[in-house]
Amino acid sequence: MRAHRAEVQERRDRKGPYRSLVLDAPALAGAARPGQFVMVRVSETTDPLLRRPFSLFRADGPAGTAEILFRISGRGTSMLDRVQSGDTIDLVGPLGRPFPSLPGQEIVLVGGGVGLPPLFFYAESLRRLEPARNIHVLMGGRTKGDLVAWEEFERLGIDVQPATDDGSAGHAGVVTDLLQPFLGPSRAILACGPTPMLRAVSEMAARSNTPCWVSVEERMACGLGVCMGCAVPVRSDHGPSYRLACTDGPVFEAREVLW
Ligand SMILES: Cc1cc2nc3c(=O)[nH]c(=O)nc-3n(C[C@H](O)[C@H](O)[C@H](O)COP(=O)(O)OP(=O)(O)OC[C@H]3O[C@@H](n4cnc5c(N)ncnc54)[C@H](O)[C@@H]3O)c2cc1C
Ligand code: FES
Structure with missing residues (x-):
């Protein structure tokens, strides 16, 4: 996990409220695995204070690029929608536990x-x-x-x-x-x-x-296991328990989760 300043190589306007940003981020692209996410600062100021979590949509290690795809759904994502090609954004990642590799299935x-x-x-x-x-x-x-x-x-x-x-x-x-x-x-x-x-x-x-x-x-405030705001109820050997979506997840084996 590390902090990155990434240049937006390309902004793609997709259907309706969907956008994607291709980021020049070689370290992130080389390390990211499917299911992991990044915490993105959506403006250059401290307002809003909290970063927003986005899954990685693509990562191309050799090209050094990573892409996020987002839906404009509130204040933070509306601010992110103002980002243009050539701008630089601040993000932390890759974070969280990825999907497993499942040989043969x-x-x-x-x-x-x-x-x-x-x-x-x-x-x-x-x-x-x-x-x-x-x-x-x-x-x-x-x-x-x-x-x-x-x-x-x-x-x-x-x-x-x-x-x-x-x-x-x-x-x-x-x-x-x-x-x-x-x-x-x-x-x-x-x-x-x-x-x-x-x-x-x-x-x-x-x-x-x-x-x-x-x-x-889960909604995430820090993405780093610090705020304890993303607890997910799970089964454990000792009965019902909690795990954190940001560090123990966001990927969980389905039978583990107490829905
Ligand atoms: C691990 C993870 C990966 C995510 N990946 C993506 C992604 O690839 N693309 C994408 O568009 N969004 C993704 N989200 C959801 C994204 O983080 C929220 O849509 C975003 O934070 C909303 O910020 P806002 O300030 O625009 O909206 P707010 O004003 O905070 O909320 C507006 C709306 O967004 C909904 N929302 C807020 N947080 C979440 C959340 N965690 N999950 C679902 N809905 C939420 C609220 O219920 C509300 O309806 C992901 C969330 C998590 C936890
Ligand atoms: S988002 Fe803060 S502990 Fe998970």
């Missing part, structure tokens, strides 16, 4: 909205290492515009199964409606998205003995 990625960026990073990294590995993506959103990185997943040759609440793309309903045919012990599910979705995925995985890891969306 068929991979099922389940994501919604801003849960999709870390899953894309996983898919792209795995494609580079093992081009023949079976990877499926089940992606959900309120509407078609929330199915971020759909084209990028398809460019990797990955099977994409979309679901939208309003039926504007793919299955009309929630993404977990699509999960049943992808369950089983020879597969592994990696999921990231809103808590109700993660809970539903975890329950289906447990019932079908499908190995499953989830990346939780």
